Amino acid sequence: MKQQPWWRGAVIYQIYPRSFMDANQDGIGDLAGIVDKFPYIKSLGVDAVWISPFFKSPMKDFGYDISDYREIDPMFGAMADFDRLITEAKKADVKVIIDQVLSHTSDEHAWFRESRQDRTNDKADWYVWADAKPDGTPPNNWLSIFGGSAWQWEPRREQYYLHNFLTEQPDLNFHNPEVRRHVLENVEFWLKRGVDGFRLDAINFCFHDQQLRDNPAKALEDRKGRGFSEDNPYAYQYHHYDNTRPENIAFMEDIRALMEQYPGVVSLGEISSEDSLKTMSEYTLGNKRLHMAYSFELLTKDFSPAYIRKTVQTLEDNLTDGWPCWAIGNHDVTRVLSRWGKGDNSPELAKMLNAMLLSLRGSVCSYQGEELGLTEAEIPFELLQDPYGITFWPNFKGRDGCRTPMPWLGHEANGGFSEGETSWLPVPVEHRSVAIDRQDQDPDSVLNAYRQFVRWRKEHPELLYGDIEFIDAPEDILAFIRREQGQAVLCCFNFAANTGLVPLMPQAKLAELAGHGFAPLNLDNNALVLGPYQAAFARLS
Structure with a gap:
């Protein structure tokens, strides 16, 4: 491999x-x-x-x-x-x-402390600064994730600075x-x-x-x-x-x-x-x-x-x-x-x-x-x-x-x-x-x-590196196959607090995969039976 x-x-x-x-x-x-x-x-x-x-x-x-x-x-x-x-x-x-x-950065970072002083210092354009609109409001409608405008007024520069997060987290100007x-x-x-x-x-x-x-x-x-x-x-x-x-x-x-x-x-x-x-x-x-x-x-x-x-x-x-x-x-x-x-x-x-x-x-x-x-x-x-x-x-x-x-x-x-x-x-x-x-x-x-x-999981390359192919299953069950270098593992997960069934294709052959900590496979009339919140794993051939 x-x-x-x-x-x-x-x-x-x-x-x-x-x-x-x-x-x-x-x-x-x-x-x-x-x-x-x-x-x-x-x-x-x-x-x-x-x-x-x-x-x-x-x-x-x-x-x-x-x-x-x-x-x-x-x-x-x-x-x-x-x-x-x-x-x-x-x-x-x-x-x-x-x-x-x-x-x-933080507004206490040395870069910002210098940048906010005036418009001519060495780091004046290291952050995102913009003039107010003619009526004094922020330059646009951008919002902060933490609530309110993404712009904060800085009186020393008479400009707004951008903060996508907290006011104390000014955004750097990556165009520089x-x-x-x-x-x-x-x-x-x-x-x-x-x-x-x-x-x-x-x-x-x-x-x-x-x-x-x-x-x-x-x-x-x-x-x-x-x-x-x-x-x-x-x-x-x-x-x-x-x-x-x-x-x-x-x-x-x-x-x-x-x-x-x-x-x-x-x-x-x-x-x-x-x-x-x-x-x-x-x-x-x-x-x-x-x-x-x-x-x-x-x-x-x-x-x-x-x-x-x-x-x-x-x-x-x-x-x-x-x-x-x-x-x-x-x-x-x-x-x-x-x-x-x-x-x-x-x-x-x-x-x-x-x-x-x-x-x-x-x-x-x-x-x-x-x-x-x-x-x-x-x-x-x-x-x-x-x-x-x-x-x-x-x-x-x-x-x-x-x-x-x-x-x-x-x-x-x-x-x-x-x-x-x-x-x-x-x-x-x-x-x-x-x-x-x-x-x-x-x-x-x-x-x-x-x-x-x-x-x-570390013993199964299929789960580490393999492709994934989802298969149809009842509404409360997630099922997919992981494949790697000719080997395939069927993975099924019951999202419900009651028993569910995964119908299997008639030609499907499942082999027990031991050691994962979940209940042994339970097959009934060519269907995989999953208990409440059960996960099941099987070698598919």
């Missing part, structure tokens, strides 16, 4: 460092805490960790507002902690992917070649420190329309998807001019050219555009742009075999030589068991969802806590930290509910996450009941099912 790059078919475990493990007992997770838990990470069988931002930041958006790209924020430790993390990861044979937030050069130099700084790749945050937001044209209005029935709350006015527009501009393609090629100087390094782009599946294909085209991309298509409330089949098949139909990456949860969306379970928090559903994700063609991003079957936490308004949730309360409660600390020990108030008096977000009682120490001891737990399935 042809040697594949390590990232093809990889399981990438996302760590949200604030909430993973607190080593210095201040109630906030840190890099030393991640190092301490490498034995646990290794036990999961994952191929890589993706660590959300730990760079110097005023933390208005919890690290996605960077004030110094080359410094560790003291909250998370020091550079020596990061270097130790790289060393321990190599010992564990786990790759390290870090976030890079390139489209914008000096900006692009310095951004890539910051990326290379971490390559030289030994990272194995980058998850590129909001990477399609780098360029803007230089004519500053208004975005067109969007019809009511089209205001859905992309991971935004339904009452967010951002969904009222087609975002043709404030992101996903054609100039961004050349910058993807610049990123890839830098990556090629460091063999084995991978780039994974986060895409949120009007047609994210099309953009994913464009951004990975020709083996000269990004290695992989993922989008919010499976991070929405939509949950049905038909929706997942349509989403994956649409990408497959558009993808040429690119490689997909799928996620059903992350730090920005409601926990998948709550989002898709709709009140049914069954461990069997959690096991099936993990197996389904790990069986799709492509690589996988698996968010911390999904291996435990964690549910969304209810955070009262007075304890909210997320500015997104504070702004849109009560219709949308923000992202804190999926960011609560990992429950390591069920008998401790902070779940073993911290020995401090409090943690930055509370650990829910229901999470402590499914803590890691408790699931470790239960061979039938969600955690042990996850470990077993990840190990088993």
Whole structure:
């Protein structure tokens, strides 16, 4: 079999460092805490960790507002902690992917502090500045994802600056070649420190329309998807001019050219555009742009075999030589068991969802806590930290509910996450009941099912690299075949809490595939019988 790059078919475990493990007992997770838990990470069988931002930041958006790209924020430790993390990861044979937030900085970044002073300084055009309309209003109708206008007035320049996210996150002007050069130099700084790749945050937001044209209005029935709350006015527009501009393609090629100087390094782009599946294909085209991309298509409330089949098949139909990456949860969306379970928090559903994700063609991003079957936490308004949730309360409660600390020990108030008096977000009682120490001891737990399935998956090249072919099945069942070098595996998933049947073609011959942790095959009159939330796998000949 042809040697594949390590990232093809990889399981990438996302760590949200604030909430993973607190080593210095201040109630906030840190890099030393991640190092301490490498034995646990290794036990999961994952191929890589993706660590959300730990760079110097005023933390208005919890690290996605960077004030110094080359410094560790003291909250998370020091550079020596990061270097130790790289060393321990190599010992564990786990790759390290870090976030890079390139489209914008913090308003406390030295570049912006200089840029905002006047219109003639050396960095005057490093950010997106524009004059007001004659009546003093913003230059166009562009909106911020976090609510309201995407333009903020700066009295020193008597101009507006663009911020697609928080007011404190001004957008860089990527039309300026000096900006692009310095951004890539910051990326290379971490390559030289030994990272194995980058998850590129909001990477399609780098360029803007230089004519500053208004975005067109969007019809009511089209205001859905992309991971935004339904009452967010951002969904009222087609975002043709404030992101996903054609100039961004050349910058993807610049990123890839830098990556090629460091063999084995991978780039994974986060895409949120009007047609994210099309953009994913464009951004990975020709083996000269990004290695992989993922989008919010499976991070929405939509949950049905038909929706997942349509989403994956649409990408497959558009993808040429690119490689997909799928996620059903992350730090920005409601926990998948709550989002898709709709009140049914069954461990069997959690096991099936993990197996389904790990069986799709492509690589996988698996968010911390999904291996435990964690549910969304209810955070009262007075304890909210997320500015997104504070702004849109009560219709949308923000992202804190999926960011609560990992429950390591069920008998401790902070779940073993911290020995401090409090943690930055509370650990829910229901999470402590499914803590890691408790699931470790239960061979039938969600955690042990996850470990077993990840190990088993590595023994089957069909699931790592094979093509995918969807087959017709009853409404509540997702079924597809993964094929690689003459071998075929049938994968079936029952999305319902009752028994389902998958009719088989008369000539189909199924052979038992043991070791994946799910119930043995149950055949009845040439049909495959699936119990509630059961996954089934069989060799097809």
